[in-house]
Amino acid sequence: MVNRLFAGAAVLALWLLSAFAPAPGKITVYLIGDSTMSVKEVKNYPETGWGMPFATFFDETVTVDNRAQNGRSTKSFLAENRWQPVAGALKQGDYVFIQFGHNDEVPTKKSYTTEADFKTNLVRFVAETRARKAQPVLITPVARRKFDAAGKVEGTHTVYSEIVRATAREQQVPLIDLDRESQALLQQFGVENSRLLFNQLLPGEHPNYPDGKEDNTHFNELGARKMAQLVLADIRALRLELAGRIVQRTAAKTVDPQAR
Secondary structure, three states: OHHHHHHHHHHHHHHHHHHOOOOOOOEEEEEEEOOOOOOOOHHHOOOEOOHHHHHHHEOOOEEEEEOOOOOOOHHHHHHOOOHHHHHHHOOOOOEEEEEOOOOOOOOOOOOOOOHHHHHHHHHHHHHHHHHOOOEEEEEOOOOOOOEOOOOOEOOOOHHHHHHHHHHHHHHOOOEEOHHHHHHHHHHHHHHHHHHHHEEEEOOOOOOOOOOOEEEEEEEOHHHHHHHHHHHHHHHHHOOOHHHHHEOOOOOOOOOOHHHO
């Protein structure tokens, strides 16, 4: 009898503690990166950055602030004063998801960043994020759609992706290896079906691209959502506190007859 009373009291105590436990505080998840992540203007649709659907997967305690911009590298993001306002706004519990490489690695672009400077810039993002008691997350650049003659997907970010991986190891930062994971996804889809993930259109198919579009870098809505889901899966696998704020919404199983 005494044991039962103790057990009942323990259960009641736990219930009271949970009932009056403070709710998770509101946080901001900042996304910094390039066009594969950024919010698109209507004139560019159906091109979609993966950061757009990503923002819809969280509860009301999370604000996703997508600062990614088309064509930016770590060098140009800093030179244009895009990072400094993010660093200044960070507060304890916030996150910064950092995905660069597409524009850093191309020597013919003004945004080109040497390998050494790329690493230096990543370390700066990490250090300044941590200085504000926020959590940095490094992400390797998402894969382009490129296959060899045998139908095997080919990596196009080998050097710069490895710099991100090495920096994550050295700085002990959570890593999302989106390059490898998106390559695996493209391989699953195959040479032809992988087109369905990218901003590829026939002439006359969309008013924003009257002459059509053959783009193997930027995603359509489906592709962006698939990439966002890879990132979300890694957030869970890494057991980040943010994982507890991901919501699972259920679709309506029936259609209201009056809505037809």
